Amino acid sequence: MTTGRRGRLITVDGPGGVGKSTTVAALVHKLADRGEQVHATAEPSRSTLGQFIRENADDYSGAALACLVVADRHHHLAHEVIPRLESGITVVSDRYLASTLVVQALDGVPQQYLLDLNAGIRMPDLAVILNADPHSIAARIAARGATHRFNRTPDFPARESALYAEVVAILRGMGVPVIVADTSTAPAGVIAEQIAACVPAGLGSVAPDPESARTQGAPPS
Numbered sequence: 001m002t003t004g005r006r007g008r009l010i011t012v013d014g015p016g017g018v019g020k021s022t023t024v025a026a027l028v029h030k031l032a033d034r035g036e037q038v039h040a041t042a043e044p045s046r047s048t049l050g051q052f053i054r055e056n057a058d059d060y061s062g063a064a065l066a067c068l069v070v071a072d073r074h075h076h077l078a079h080e081v082i083p084r085l086e087s088g089i090t091v092v093s094d095r096y097l098a099s100t101l102v103v104q105a106l107d108g109v110p111q112q113y114l115l116d117l118n119a120g121i122r123m124p125d126l127a128v129i130l131n132a133d134p135h136s137i138a139a140r141i142a143a144r145g146a147t148h149r150f151n152r153t154p155d156f157p158a159r160e161s162a163l164y165a166e167v168v169a170i171l172r173g174m175g176v177p178v179i180v181a182d183t184s185t186a187p188a189g190v191i192a193e194q195i196a197a198c199v200p201a202g203l204g205s206v207a208p209d210p211e212s213a214r215t216q217g218a219p220p221s
């Protein structure tokens with residue numbers, strides 16, 4: 001069924017282990033419960049290229065990995081995201097542009113190069129940046145086990161957390177509505193509620209008040 005209006009693209013980014021997947025699942029439930037058609041997705045995507053990236057992120061780095069993740073994004077948009085948005089379905093993506101601006105920066109890729117690779121992508125209607133005290137993040141990664149080279153590096157959570165705080169300003173400078181939530185202090189259900197409150201039911205755009213939507217600023221670096 002289509003609704004005759006465009007869906008919204010909501011993206012959720014933050015350090016590995018911060019709570020993205022948990023928050024996305026809670027948000028999708030909340031939106032669906034109030035009658036929205038919602039599609040949950042993730043980057044790297046489920047495509048052949050996305051799966052290749054997940055399996056090989058330890059063997060590719062720098063500009064090579066940047067090109068792979070952004071190629072996957074362009075394909076993801078064309079084949080999975082945009083068609084749903086055009087059918088009125090809200091799409092929630094676990095990782096998107098902000099992840100590239102942070103993870104690839106930590107891999108040594110210049111920011112302007114990353115922005116150029118992303119030229120023309122569909123910008124999020126709402127970008128959610130989850131952040132947390134780096135010690136909490138490290139403890140969660142230790143509890144579940146590191147899954148890729150980025151979260152095997154001990155100082156990675158602190159560096160990643162600091163860079164996500166910077167990316168908030170970059171996204172806002174690009175005109176993207178951003179809300180920031182601290183998963184060290186707020187449970188996923190509460191954060192999902194706050195995000196859902198920024199996505200008015202039945203409207204084609206979101207207009208969060210960044211200050212009232214903010215649950216916590218990013219932790220100090």
Ligand SMILES: Nc1ncnc2c1ncn2[C@@H]1O[C@H](COP(=O)(O)OP(=O)(O)O)[C@@H](O)[C@H]1O
Nearest residue numbers: 015016017018019020021022140183186187188
């Ligand atoms: N808001 C939260 N507060 C406390 N713990 C959380 C929160 N969100 C997620 N978690 C826990 O943190 C761990 C990592 O969550 P996950 O959603 O897999 O993170 P990510 O997708 O960012 O890697 C899980 O054990 C999850 O239960």
Ligand SMILES: Cc1cn([C@H]2C[C@H](O)[C@@H](COP(=O)(O)OP(=O)(O)O)O2)c(=O)[nH]c1=O
Nearest residue numbers: 016017043044057069095096099100103148
């Ligand atoms: C979306 C994206 C992912 N990646 C990489 C980082 C990870 O190796 C992998 C995403 O894995 P993911 O399972 O999302 O990590 P985590 O559970 O730790 O949050 O893809 C990038 O390097 N750049 C990107 O823009």
